[in-house]
Amino acid sequence: MPTAVSSTEAPPSASRRTSWLREQRRAVGDVGPLLRFRAASVRGRSRTALVLVTSTMLALTVVAAWFPAFLPEGDERRSDVLLLLPSGYVGVLVIAMISAAASGGGRELLPREQGVAYPVSATTDHLGALLMAPLNIAWIVQAWTLLGATAYVVGPRWTLPLALAPTLIWLAAATAIAQVAAWTIEWIRRGYRGVLTVRLITIALALGLGLLIVTDNLVKVLDKSPTVRILFGVLYGADAQVWPWLQVVAALLAITLVAVSLGAIAAGAVVRRPARDELREESSVREARGNPTSDFVALLRTDRVAIWRSVPLRRGLAVLALLPGLVALAGGLDWLMLSILPGLVASGGALLFGVNAWCLDGRGALWRDSVPVSPRLGFASRAVVLMEVLLLVTTLTLLMGAVRAGEPTLSRVLAVVCCGIVVTIQVVATALRWSVKAPFAVDLRSARATPAPPVVMVGYSARLAFSTTLTGMVFGVATFAPWYWSLLLSVPFVLFSTRKLISTSNAWADPETRSRVVATVAS
Amino acid sequence: MSQVSSTAPLVDVDALWVRFGPVDAVQGIDLSVPAGTATALLGRNGAGKSTTMRVLAGVIPPTGGLVRVAGLDIRQDTLAVKRLTGYCPDVGGLVPRATPWEHLQLAARLRRMEVGWEARARDMLERFDLGAATHRVTAGFSHGMGRRMSVILAAFHKPKVLLLDEPFDGVDPLGVEATMEVIADARAEGAAVLVSTHLRELAVEACQDTYVLRGGQAVAQLPAAQMSGEEGARAYRSLLD
Numbered sequence: 001m002p003t004a005v006s007s008t009e010a011p012p013s014a015s016r017r018t019s020w021l022r023e024q025r026r027a028v029g030d031v032g033p034l035l036r037f038r039a040a041s042v043r044g045r046s047r048t049a050l051v052l053v054t055s056t057m058l059a060l061t062v063v064a065a066w067f068p069a070f071l072p073e074g075d076e077r078r079s080d081v082l083l084l085l086p087s088g089y090v091g092v093l094v095i096a097m098i099s100a101a102a103s104g105g106g107r108e109l110l111p112r113e114q115g116v117a118y119p120v121s122a123t124t125d126h127l128g129a130l131l132m133a134p135l136n137i138a139w140i141v142q143a144w145t146l147l148g149a150t151a152y153v154v155g156p157r158w159t160l161p162l163a164l165a166p167t168l169i170w171l172a173a174a175t176a177i178a179q180v181a182a183w184t185i186e187w188i189r190r191g192y193r194g195v196l197t198v199r200l201i202t203i204a205l206a207l208g209l210g211l212l213i214v215t216d217n218l219v220k221v222l223d224k225s226p227t228v229r230i231l232f233g234v235l236y237g238a239d240a241q242v243w244p245w246l247q248v249v250a251a252l253l254a255i256t257l258v259a260v261s262l263g264a265i266a267a268g269a270v271v272r273r274p275a276r277d278e279l280r281e282e283s284s285v286r287e288a289r290g291n292p293t294s295d296f297v298a299l300l301r302t303d304r305v306a307i308w309r310s311v312p313l314r315r316g317l318a319v320l321a322l323l324p325g326l327v328a329l330a331g332g333l334d335w336l337m338l339s340i341l342p343g344l345v346a347s348g349g350a351l352l353f354g355v356n357a358w359c360l361d362g363r364g365a366l367w368r369d370s371v372p373v374s375p376r377l378g379f380a381s382r383a384v385v386l387m388e389v390l391l392l393v394t395t396l397t398l399l400m401g402a403v404r405a406g407e408p409t410l411s412r413v414l415a416v417v418c419c420g421i422v423v424t425i426q427v428v429a430t431a432l433r434w435s436v437k438a439p440f441a442v443d444l445r446s447a448r449a450t451p452a453p454p455v456v457m458v459g460y461s462a463r464l465a466f467s468t469t470l471t472g473m474v475f476g477v478a479t480f481a482p483w484y485w486s487l488l489l490s491v492p493f494v495l496f497s498t499r500k501l502i503s504t505s506n507a508w509a510d511p512e513t514r515s516r517v518v519a520t521v522a523s
Numbered sequence: 524m525s526q527v528s529s530t531a532p533l534v535d536v537d538a539l540w541v542r543f544g545p546v547d548a549v550q551g552i553d554l555s556v557p558a559g560t561a562t563a564l565l566g567r568n569g570a571g572k573s574t575t576m577r578v579l580a581g582v583i584p585p586t587g588g589l590v591r592v593a594g595l596d597i598r599q600d601t602l603a604v605k606r607l608t609g610y611c612p613d614v615g616g617l618v619p620r621a622t623p624w625e626h627l628q629l630a631a632r633l634r635r636m637e638v639g640w641e642a643r644a645r646d647m648l649e650r651f652d653l654g655a656a657t658h659r660v661t662a663g664f665s666h667g668m669g670r671r672m673s674v675i676l677a678a679f680h681k682p683k684v685l686l687l688d689e690p691f692d693g694v695d696p697l698g699v700e701a702t703m704e705v706i707a708d709a710r711a712e713g714a715a716v717l718v719s720t721h722l723r724e725l726a727v728e729a730c731q732d733t734y735v736l737r738g739g740q741a742v743a744q745l746p747a748a749q750m751s752g753e754e755g756a757r758a759y760r761s762l763l764d
């Protein structure tokens with residue numbers, strides 16, 4: 001029977017509020033132990049590598065934020081960069097949103113399988129995802145670019161730290177806002193007809209962007225972006241106008257805090273909804289196909305289903321195929337710039353699963369290795385499937401990019417096509433070498449999982465981005481040369497990558513090496 | 524240790540040694556399983572049971588010792604040994620995104636099974652109550668369903684050596700019954716069966732011989748009958764400490 005609240009009792013709403021606040025404090029407190037737990041799993045040489053990578057990244061960040069201020073450039077170039085900064089702030093937000101949304105709400109502080117044993121709240125999970133967001137080469141490069149551009153605009157003044165502060169806080173704010181958007185999209189996706197709704201929203205946004213480009217209004221819209229106020233904050237800081245600078249900084253801090261809090265609420269809402277499409281995929285019935293006609297076909301089929309029946313991988317590949325293509329369309333990239341895209345796309349694809357390719361077999365790896373087939377054939381199947389997936393997404397990107405790239409002369413087309421093929425073989429060779437050298441036990445069923453620990457992923461992505469961008473630049477130059485130069489340039493690249501693939505295949509054929517990989521991914 | 528059976532062994536392990544970095548997982552195990560018999564590997568976690576099974580399946584190369592399967596040296600003829608064996612691993616054993624039927628198609632192709640293998644595959648799926656899940660992606664399987672499917676994959680090509688690592692783990696009574704039938708059928712057809720399990724009573728029911736492993740070594744070889752009942756439980760308990 002309900003009774004009235006006693007005069008000594010707190011009203012129910014106040015009690016709920018106190019309990020909620022207590023839970024949030026507890027959730028924030030849980031982040032530390034989880035971080036320590038995660039860090040404790042990095043031992044020996046990996047720990048040394050982690051310290052080295054972190055120190056290098058921090059040092060590079062300091063360099064990126066200071067060095068450009070001392071570059072001797074004319075006033076005109078400086079003002080050009082100044083005008084572009086507000087759009088740069090928008091760019092950071094958009095990329096952070098896409099990255100977080102594509103991974104179903106950002107990276108996990110603790111993998112799902114390990115986390116089930118602990119009472120980890122949605123808020124802790126959200127804060128963990130925020131902390132993991134910067135462990136992404138796209139985020140890091142953008143942060144360096146923004147900080148560098150800010151320093152360049154401000155120049156070598158004692159007020160540079162003040163001027164950098166709004167940009168730094170915006171990076172935090174943009175990450176938090178992106179996280180709110182990612183949780184919201186995930187919440188919608190998990191709802192009734194959620195996948196369809198998200199697809200319709202994406203198409204509407206793409207059409208909106210397309211309309212802005214066609215009507216030549218994109219620049220006008222970007223000029224009206226509210227991020228121009230961040231630039232004001234930068235300039236106030238540069239001129240030591242403390243009071244208006246403080247107002248901008250306070251506003252950005254408030255935005256960050258509000259976004260972090262909203263993200264926690266959104267994360268809680270997501271947890272209460274099951275991941276419908278993933279569950280549907282896992283319980284789906286597949287029509288039987290005819291028996292495979294050869295061993296290789298049988299292996300190819302098994303390797304292909306591991307990718308195309310995975311919702312997170314399909315989604316990641318779709319984003320990779322469409323996003324750079326849309327950027328190329330929006331920016332009207334020419335053939336020279338288009339040659340950079342295959343590297344980005346192929347690297348992104350490899351980073352979805354290719355750098356730990358055998359983890360796709362999961363706990364089936366032990367059984368697969370017990371069936372009588374040449375290990376070299378198994379390796380070849382894995383390489384072919386990875387290659388065809390990367391070539392597919394690269395082709396889609398290039399087709400989109402080619403629409404506004406200008407006249408498609410033979411030398412231009414051939415340079416970009418050769419670049420796509422060369423870079424794909426290069427990425428496949430590197431990714432499979434890493435897969436054999438450093439396997440990890442990962443459950444890629446979750447969109448939020450990564451094929452290797454986040455810090456390792458930063459190293460992988462930096463190395464892939466570096467090598468593929470260099471290759472892209474070589475073929476970019478080839479767009480200006482006679483057509484046969486692209487073919488000639490391809491030969492050494494292809495030979496080098498093929499040699500790498502053969503040496504990795506030999507390593508895979510070694511029973512000791514194979515057993516280590518198989519035991520690790522199946523554990 | 525005394526030899527229990529006098530028939531020629533299909534599985535013959537002599538001083539098997541397996542080292543993982545600084546850890547010696549298996550330290551000089553001798554083991555033999557004659558054709559037409561079933562042998563159980565018993566022992567606590569980390570005793571070396573699964574590692575021994577993985578070596579016999581050709582998944583892990585031995586660090587030392589001699590392992591022969593049907594007279595073939597596993598180090599020299601790994602692929603040939605894999606053709607003769609059927610292996611149900613202790614963990615998982617299924618490719619998450621493939622269906623049971625796709626697993627069977629892959630195995631049938633790589634094992635060069637004769638036309639008509641489908642009938643036996645369907646029959647086994649029905650016996651293990653997986654008929655309705657034949658074309659379902661295995662990522663959504665329960666632990667018990669996964670175990671049952673792994674037993675099917677190990678046995679459906681009628682291997683000469685059947686290796687079942689923890690086949691009863693988390694399996695319902697009907698699944699246990701079907702697994703017992705598979706072991707009995709394999710024995711009847713002259714196969715050597717090796718079952719690794721924690722469940723002593725089920726091991727006793729399924730097998731004739733038992734090996735008790737402790738700390739990577741075989742500490743006893745006994746007829747299964749001696750491991751049954753309370754007397755057997757006491758004997759087993761004393762061998763574990």
